[in-house]
Amino acid sequence: MDFDPSPAQQAMRDALRAFLIRECPIEYVRACDEAERFPTELYEKLAAQGWLGIPIPEEYGGTGGSCTDLAIFLEEFAAHFEAGANIYYTSVVIAADALTHFGTEDQKKTLLPKLARGEIRFAFSLSEPNSGSDAASLRTKAVREGDEWVINGQKMFCSCAQVADYILLMARTDTNAPKHDGITMFLLDPKTPGVEIRQLKKLGLKPMDLNEIFLTDVRIPADRVIGAVNQGWRNVLKTLDYERCCLSAVNVGAAQSCLDKALAYTKERHQFGQAISQFQLVRAKLADMEMEIDAARLLLYRSAALVDRHIPNNKQSAIANLYSSETYVRAALDGMRLMGGWGYLMEYDMQRHFRDSKLAEIGGGTSEILRIVISREMLR
Known part of the structure; x- marks a missing residue:
């Protein structure tokens, strides 16, 4: 199985990264968090660039992206602004998915183009x-x-x-x-x-x-x-694999942000005459974080590939969701440990990940429920 993004997908990731560096600097993320404010300006810019149309079919004003395309987008978005990526999933992806699969033709023609243009939210x-x-x-x-x-x-x-x-x-x-x-x-x-x-x-x-x-x-x-x-409940179940991929992508991107911030800190922080990244226990912790995030990413893209091939993967998507959510929580906690007292300060970003990460183990299916789903599929 080829896990490398296609040239088009890599170009999309690069373009999104450049956009977020320019339009979503860390100061903006912190300001939205501190003021508990919806990032209206960012979403207007995302809409203007066509990013809201990824999960929407082309005939309704979107770009008709695959599940893998969306996973790449959400992972990159979450690495810059985890709450922003969650908002995208909640206010764009769920609605686009429901309307595309179950909406009437009139509902699709009326609502999906407006959603792609950022004129309405769900x-x-x-x-x-x-x-x-x-x-x-x-x-x-x-x-x-x-x-x-x-x-x-x-x-x-x-x-x-x-x-x-x-x-x-x-x-x-x-x-x-x-x-x-x-x-x-x-x-x-x-x-x-x-x-x-x-x-x-x-x-x-x-x-x-x-x-x-x-x-x-x-x-x-x-x-x-x-x-x-x-038939509402039955319809929701039909798209669970797709939605779990989206949640997993957010978790992976946010966990990667924790590792990036922790790694940068350990290179800059000096104690006992050297950077703390030189100490074996610190290196072991960083290696564990890298290993877990890499594994979570592979589970995510395996599930996304199955969705794109229209292969039901209730077990695989649940595994990706469960492992990535717990990986994000561990990455935030380990980041706090590596930064010590500095990680506990509100002016640094690790405390935000520490606060944000816990919902990953609750929303979209608790860790306990996902373990039940996985075991039930194993015992069929």
Whole structure:
């Protein structure tokens, strides 16, 4: 298997790196983190350069990138701005994927070109106060009344809802069906009467807002359904391999940033008359970080290659997601250890990775759930 990027993919990576060095310097990343501010200016520039169109088919205004193309993009993006890459995944990739595979032709023609041009943003809302890892046990209910759906319930942990023009909302439409059936995906305008959004304070990923949503007699048109009624959960499962690749790419890029920062610090920091990179224990720690990140990267691109070949890889994508998320957490913690007291200071970037990394083991499937997925595939 050839793991080298194609000339076109390498050119894309080089162009993106040059763009991010120019338009997303570390001072900008720190300012967005400290102010807990959505990086509006950066996303406008990404849209102007066509970067938002990677996961969108060409016939709908995108560039029709492969899963591997997207993985390369997200890895590079996360190496510069991990929260920014997470926002891209949440507000662009999930919506592009859902609309491309399950949207009507009118929905695709109306929404996807606007998404590619950066004119609209999306959020995805699945979790609820009593349905986290057991996400299919959601209770938010949508009832058909004539030409409308009436939605009532409460959602939790919805990223980007504060800046979204549309929310892809999962709700139960058949209370008599088994819990994995009877769920439908809706296209919700957050400005609709009866929708209340409350922002939640969190540890990391501060430029990406996190919210709970209250829905009280929210009425939306009957055609605001994405995919078939009662098939929402089944449709989400069909694209899990693709989405896990995206999350893995973010983890790998962010972990690489931790290693790069730690390596630079150990070369500059002198103790006992020499750079601390000369000490054997420090070198061993750096070697461990390099080895784990390299392994995570290989797992990521194996899974992406399988997705591009349309080969189901539930186990392989889960392995990539699990290993890369835990690798990112270890890389951030080891980076803190190597930097000592300096890593603990807010003016240095390792503390941001330390705060941001933990969500990688929670969002998109906890480490425990992913281990269950992997073992279940092994025992089939």
